[in-house]
Amino acid sequence: MTSGDVQTPVALRRDAVWQDLAVGLAFVALGLYAAYRINFLDKPVFGLSTGPLDYATVPTIAALGIAALALIYVAGTVRKLVAGAGAGADEAAAPAAPRVSWRVVGRRLGTFGLLAAYVAAMKDVPFFLATAVFLAAMFVLYGQTSPVRVAAVSLIGAGALYGLFVVALRLPL
Secondary structure, eight states: OEETTEEOHHHHHHHHHHHHHHHHHHHHHHHHHHHHHHHHSOOOSSOOOOSSSOTTHHHHHHHHHHHHHHHHHHHHHHHHHHHHTTGGGGTTTOOOOOOOOHHHHHHHHHHHHHHHHHHHHTTTSOHHHHHHHHHHHHHHHTTOOOHHHHHHHHHHHHHHHHIIIIIISOOOO
16 A cells, blocks of 8 residues: 555555545535534524414435535445445556545635535524625635626525515525
8 A cells, every 4th residue: 555655556546535435424414414404503683484384394304414415425435435345456557546636625625614604604694695795705716806707606595595485486585
């Protein structure tokens, strides 16, 4: 696996799979914690229920959706780990490992942080405002430099989501 302090490509790929597993499990934990917090901790500051569904319906669905998708990701990662367990004999013939792109790492960590902040803000900040700020921050994180485009897309996106959930589905947010 290692020769001194230099890792072979197989060891690097194995490390990347373990990192994927850790990120997937972190998203599972984030989704489950968000669903717990939304439903069992303090009540919201803005808005109360106006229909058969309450303020927590959409955030709970989103939080559980994040957890479910992360579980699918974790399952794929575990499959890679199991498949790679018998690949030790092919270490010499393995291709070179890709280099780490710190931009990609930064964007992943930024996305995770913004998503955590968005989920945490959903109880106390109006849906439209939280969604517009989240979308604008995501566009900036992923390299959009035009303030007009960022503002337009985030406001139109937040308006479309608000229209979908509040107007069309009549969900109280």
